[in-house]
Amino acid sequence: MSEPVSMELTREVRFSIGNGCGESESMNSWAGWPATNGPAPYLVLRATVRGIVDEQTGYLCNIVTVDRAVRTHLIPLIRRRCCEGESKGVVSECVLLSIVAPLSAALPGHVELVRVELRVTPFLAYTWRKEQPVVVSVTQSFEFAAAHRLYCDSLSEEENRRVFGKCTNPNGHGHNYMVEVTVCGEPDAHSGVVLEVGRLERIVNERVIDVFDHKHLNMDCAEFATTNPSVENITRVIWDRLDGAFSPAKLSKVRVYETPKTYAEYAG
């Protein structure tokens, strides 16, 4: 092997919180544990550590130690904050920021915690990063359905056919686009939130979803009258429509999935 290298490793831990959750280790390592017999919040936590890869084992950090750190130290803390007496008015930003230090302290000394992502629903995630420790990113997913045709006026019919294939069929075709919008900022001193999720959703709905949903992008949307509605250009147009709208939070990334296999992202 050559020189030892610094690398990042991410481990995802899945668990239910709430009263009545089983405490014992589940047999289903895919779904995670504690499991639950009743309806209870189901959370996903992704911890990213940085460090030197051990030359002998090839490990940066044994993932068992990350799991143990989360399950031993964080689940009781999160449960206490979300489900018991402290839950009144608790916001996800506070929960995220409150778990960073205990998680960091519980990890082996040779690794550095650089990112923590807490997914509170399959569509809403909060992220902390070491380089901006008082900032939280909020990422919410949206979707819209639209038709488009990939076509460039400046190319001949034959060239359009060669470049875009069936995507240039004259009457267009449709996609269910999935949009992930990430905003970031320091949590408000009073409310604890970076941005009310309701406000985030209202802005994205007004500026993007209502504009593009169930439309033919080339024919119905001015931005694509002369601009080819590729997923790259759609991503850029959505960024322009949202940039500056979330003050004091800042737009930090837009990712658009054209299909589950293809996405573009833009960070300004």
Ligand code: NI
């Ligand atoms: Ni297409």
